[in-house]
Amino acid sequence: MQPIRIDEKRALAHLMDLLAIEGLSGSETKVAAAVKKKARAAGARPGWIKFDDAAKRIGDGYQVGNLIVTLPGTIKAPRRLLMGHMDTVPLCRGAVPVRRGNRIVSQGNTGLGADNRTAVACMVTVLENVLTRGLDHPPLTFCFTVGEEVGLRGALALRKKDLSNPKLGFNIDGGDPRDLWIGALGADRWEVDVRGVSAHAGVHPDHGVSAALIAARAIEDAAARGYFGKIRMKGKTGTANVGVIRGGEATNQVTDRVYVKGESRSHDVRFKARITDVWRAAFERQAKRVKNNKGVQGRAVFRSETDYDPFQIDRRAPVVLEAVAAAKQVGLKLRLRSAEGGLDANHVNAKGIPTVTMGAGQHGPHTVDEYVNVREYLDGCRLALRVATV
Ligand SMILES: [Zn+2]
Numbered sequence: 001m002q003p004i005r006i007d008e009k010r011a012l013a014h015l016m017d018l019l020a021i022e023g024l025s026g027s028e029t030k031v032a033a034a035v036k037k038k039a040r041a042a043g044a045r046p047g048w049i050k051f052d053d054a055a056k057r058i059g060d061g062y063q064v065g066n067l068i069v070t071l072p073g074t075i076k077a078p079r080r081l082l083m084g085h086m087d088t089v090p091l092c093r094g095a096v097p098v099r100r101g102n103r104i105v106s107q108g109n110t111g112l113g114a115d116n117r118t119a120v121a122c123m124v125t126v127l128e129n130v131l132t133r134g135l136d137h138p139p140l141t142f143c144f145t146v147g148e149e150v151g152l153r154g155a156l157a158l159r160k161k162d163l164s165n166p167k168l169g170f171n172i173d174g175g176d177p178r179d180l181w182i183g184a185l186g187a188d189r190w191e192v193d194v195r196g197v198s199a200h201a202g203v204h205p206d207h208g209v210s211a212a213l214i215a216a217r218a219i220e221d222a223a224a225r226g227y228f229g230k231i232r233m234k235g236k237t238g239t240a241n242v243g244v245i246r247g248g249e250a251t252n253q254v255t256d257r258v259y260v261k262g263e264s265r266s267h268d269v270r271f272k273a274r275i276t277d278v279w280r281a282a283f284e285r286q287a288k289r290v291k292n293n294k295g296v297q298g299r300a301v302f303r304s305e306t307d308y309d310p311f312q313i314d315r316r317a318p319v320v321l322e323a324v325a326a327a328k329q330v331g332l333k334l335r336l337r338s339a340e341g342g343l344d345a346n347h348v349n350a351k352g353i354p355t356v357t358m359g360a361g362q363h364g365p366h367t368v369d370e371y372v373n374v375r376e377y378l379d380g381c382r383l384a385l386r387v388a389t390v
Contacts, residue, residue: 004330004382006129011381015121019097019113025087025150029063035124035144039069042128054157066154067144070164075390077138078167082388084119085148085344089366104372114372115365119172120144122360125381126388135389141166148344152308155344160351168319169355170387171345177380180323181357183338184346186310188264188276192283195299197292198256206293208254211247214290214298215258221282227275238266238275267310276304308346319354326386
């Protein structure tokens with residue numbers, strides 16, 4: 001086994017470079033170009049670097065797909081995947097990173113983009129170390145995903161064959177590298193078109209069917225059953241939220257259309273579906289109960305889709321044991337945890353690549369107080385390098 005050391009100055013320089021580049025979801029071109037340049041400088045052959053066709057399949061003006069760098073191994077072993085997302089949230093627009101002691105923060109009133117440029121820089125550092133120091137390693141795939149912050153879109157579009165069929169996956173998207181995320185919850189997104197009947201609210205309110213009233217009652221219906229906010233039901237847990245309500249044009253008109261958008265989450269895939277079903281039933285039930293003077297009922301057209309399914313990797317699975325052993329060699333004792341939010345790893349696990357998520361020092365994501373813990377970032381780099389080498 002080779003000792004795990006890295007050139008900390010270079011690892012930090014990569015991070016500072018990458019933090020300074022703007023790259024919101026769907027606009028990752030400049031980040032990808034910087035990664036490609038750094039990979040080439042480290043000795044990656046042009047034929048190892050490619051984009052998949054995710055941009056075309058996602059549409060929505062996506063500039064580039066997922067950037068994939070594939071290395072042949074120097075030893076025979078199952079291929080390993082290292083991945084992390086390139087995009088940052090809009091709050092990070094114009095971020096200027098500055099070093100303050102053990103932290104890197106943003107100079108102005110913006111986010112920093114530590115979520116998830118710490119991962120991008122960490123992967124570049126691993127790639128550079130592997131190629132320039134002649135470290136022995138299994139076949140490796142580095143995948144820099146797009147569109148994570150807007151619903152894990154790049155990861156959803158990934159194809160196993162474009163990744164050259166890795167057997168173990170290590171996603172980097174977190175803070176303290178001592179936390180290893182071996183599970184994450186799943187989420188459904190749903191929307192409802194509530195349809196009523198319009199009428200003059202002063203002259204003939206009885207001719208109308210109020211979509212506003214249906215929506216209000218449906219929300220109360222689900223809440224009264226215990227399915228709003230934090231949900232606890234016979235040992236199952238989850239959450240539900242109504243995030244958007246839009247509708248109506250004038251006070252003198254019975255509202256005939258209201259649009260409602262919400263979500264359901266749970267670590268249990270069946271319970272997640274159950275939550276969504278309760279909401280569907282609540283809207284359909286209440287729509288039927290609101291009628292006008294002629295007995296005309298309201299209508300609720302409910303559509304739901306799986307955002308991502310939950311996953312839970314066995315604590316004794318090879319990918320977990322590998323991460324734990326690697327951490328030990330770097331001097332870190334891992335805590336195995338489950339995430340309360342979706343990760344790119346959700347989709348990669350669903351595609352049959354067991355993938356854990358590690359941290360590389362990002363903190364306070366999606367806030368103006370976001371920062372990098374430098375010591376954790378460097379530990380994250382050493383851990384990732386150990387995972388990628390033998
Ligand atoms: Zn992230």
